Amino acid sequence: MSSEPQATIAGNAASPDPLIRVRGLSTVLNGKTIFDKVDLDIPRGRITAVMGPSGTGKTTLMRHITGQLAPDAGEVWVDGQNVVKLDRAALFALREKIGYLFQNSALLTDFSVFENVAFPLRQHLGLPEVIVRNLVLTKLQAVGLRGAAGLMPHELSGGMMRRVALARAIVRDPMLIIYDEPFVGLDPIALNQILKLIRTLNDTLGITSILVAHELAAISRIADSIFLLAGGRIAAHGTPEQLAKGETPWTKQFFTGAADGPVPFQYPAPDYATQLGLAGAGA
Amino acid sequence: MSSVRKPSYLLDGVAQVGACSLFLLQILKAVPASLRHIRETVRQVWFVGAMSLTIIMTCGLFVGMVLGLQLYYVLSIFGGTAALGTVVSLSLYRELGPVVTALLFAGRAGTSITAEIGLMRATDQIAAMEMMAVDPLAYVIAPRFIAGLIAMPMLACVFNALGIFGAHLVGVSWLGLDNGTFWSNMTSSVDVWKDVINGVWKSVAFGAVCTLIATFQGYTTAPTSEGVAYATTRTVVFSSIATLALDFVMTAFLM
Numbered sequence: 433m434s435s436e437p438q439a440t441i442a443g444n445a446a447s448p449d450p451l452i453r454v455r456g457l458s459t460v461l462n463g464k465t466i467f468d469k470v471d472l473d474i475p476r477g478r479i480t481a482v483m484g485p486s487g488t489g490k491t492t493l494m495r496h497i498t499g500q501l502a503p504d505a506g507e508v509w510v511d512g513q514n515v516v517k518l519d520r521a522a523l524f525a526l527r528e529k530i531g532y533l534f535q536n537s538a539l540l541t542d543f544s545v546f547e548n549v550a551f552p553l554r555q556h557l558g559l560p561e562v563i564v565r566n567l568v569l570t571k572l573q574a575v576g577l578r579g580a581a582g583l584m585p586h587e588l589s590g591g592m593m594r595r596v597a598l599a600r601a602i603v604r605d606p607m608l609i610i611y612d613e614p615f616v617g618l619d620p621i622a623l624n625q626i627l628k629l630i631r632t633l634n635d636t637l638g639i640t641s642i643l644v645a646h647e648l649a650a651i652s653r654i655a656d657s658i659f660l661l662a663g664g665r666i667a668a669h670g671t672p673e674q675l676a677k678g679e680t681p682w683t684k685q686f687f688t689g690a691a692d693g694p695v696p697f698q699y700p701a702p703d704y705a706t707q708l709g710l711a712g713a714g715a
Numbered sequence: 716m717s718s719v720r721k722p723s724y725l726l727d728g729v730a731q732v733g734a735c736s737l738f739l740l741q742i743l744k745a746v747p748a749s750l751r752h753i754r755e756t757v758r759q760v761w762f763v764g765a766m767s768l769t770i771i772m773t774c775g776l777f778v779g780m781v782l783g784l785q786l787y788y789v790l791s792i793f794g795g796t797a798a799l800g801t802v803v804s805l806s807l808y809r810e811l812g813p814v815v816t817a818l819l820f821a822g823r824a825g826t827s828i829t830a831e832i833g834l835m836r837a838t839d840q841i842a843a844m845e846m847m848a849v850d851p852l853a854y855v856i857a858p859r860f861i862a863g864l865i866a867m868p869m870l871a872c873v874f875n876a877l878g879i880f881g882a883h884l885v886g887v888s889w890l891g892l893d894n895g896t897f898w899s900n901m902t903s904s905v906d907v908w909k910d911v912i913n914g915v916w917k918s919v920a921f922g923a924v925c926t927l928i929a930t931f932q933g934y935t936t937a938p939t940s941e942g943v944a945y946a947t948t949r950t951v952v953f954s955s956i957a958t959l960a961l962d963f964v965m966t967a968f969l970m
Binding site (some may be wrong): 552 | 835838840843845846847848849850
């Protein structure tokens with residue numbers, strides 16, 4: 433049986449009006465093929481998870497979607513606009529409708545928690561101070577950090593920084609929110625609340641969410657569908673239940689966490705015994 | 716067959732100068748948008764200007780004192796100590812003030828600008844701003860560039876004032892030169908436009924060059940600790956070379 437990932441898997445049918453449409457995406461970084469003619473659609477108003485082994489290009493895909501990185505070939509359409517061909521002004525106009533939670537939080541270190549969350553509002557909306565204050569406190573309350581509004585980023589733990597970054601990403605109630613590794617460093621209580629928050633935002637405001645994460649249990653609780661990236665292609669796509677029962681070697685290995693399978697645990701390396709100087713020692 | 720190009724210091728240097736020139740054009744294009752962030756510009760003037768005052772004042776005082784001492788000794792050989800105020804002030808206004816201020820500025824403010832922007836790059840703060848549709852060229856780079864243009868001539872003027880004060884301390888208070896001679900010879904020999912204003916133009920140009928190099932090095936640094944360290948060093952080295960080279964060119968044109 434071939435273990436080559438398939439670009440077209442049952443369940444990856446194009447939705448009628450997807451928010452994001454990727455066609456023929458090909459990317460090579462530092463000589464390594466990250467994407468090889470990838471097609472995918474992300475529907476509006478749903479929570480879509482993007483999973484895959486480390487280094488498989490999940491964050492790179494998000495960078496393509498947000499126009500931070502141009503692909504070598506292919507098209508990336510977001511809300512009817514081809515991101516690849518947008519000029520800087522049009523790209524910035526599109527990004528005003530996108531909230532992005534960075535892997536490392538990327539808080540502005542000279543600003544307090546409050547000012548970090550208020551930053552997008554102050555830069556774009558020119559709202560009265562009382563409204564800015566109420567909006568920021570509302571979002572901080574949602575992530576459980578209203579009491580930390582006056583703290584500086586260096587006074588926060590990694591999990592708290594992530595929650596502040598989440599509050600900043602959602603402060604303008606964007607059309608699309610991209611969460612890059614949102615669950616790292618969260619304790620079980622915070623994780624539960626953040627999962628509820630993501631679901632609530634999705635259900636009440638109709639926000640489209642893309643989750644890049646590895647936590648299968650957490651993703652299974654809230655994601656409407658999952659894309660499994662591997663080997664530069666989409667190895668599988670479907671609901672969490674469909675993928676959990678998946679029969680392809682990719683889904684089996686990923687959902688069981690087995691070391692043996694199409695995804696090697698070891699980074700490509702020379703022979704272990706030879707490198708340790710043990711080759712031929714027994715002769 | 717390998718397609719890897721052999722490293723060429725000349726080609727890499729030309730490429731860097733070209734990239735830096737394009738960066739300058741991008742900054743100039745972002746200046747109108749940066750006027751929205753006027754508070755950030757004012758904050759940067761305080762940061763690169765007011766925060767540099769201590770080192771500028773101290774160095775200006777000592778440079779003036781050394782000049783006073785050395786020139787008094789040389790002039791006394793020819794019986795021309797009365798010209799001390801004139802020679803000190805012309806040296807400071809025309810050359811030493813703008814040049815030494817620029818060298819000190821590169822070491823004090825330029826390095827901190829590079830390190831700050833480099834760390835913002837390394838910690839994805841620049842990327843976060845872009846994702847929030849905030850142009851980092853307008854919010855981070857242009858205010859620092861404008862601040863350098865504003866602060867450098869002011870710092871050079873402070874340096875000159877303290878330098879003349881230092882020369883006065885040595886020449887008049889210590890070595891006994893007549894106070895009236897010191898000031899009257901200076902005021903009668905120094906031309907405001909030819910000497911003072913030309914020196915101010917030089918410091919404006921040095922401010923532009925030093926801040927451009929500092930921001931460029933920070934903005935394009937490799938996002939690692941080592942990358943930021945190298946970028947900071949390059950800021951001092953390139954700013955110093957550019958200042959001295961530009962000083963020669965401007966002196967040739969302004970003479």
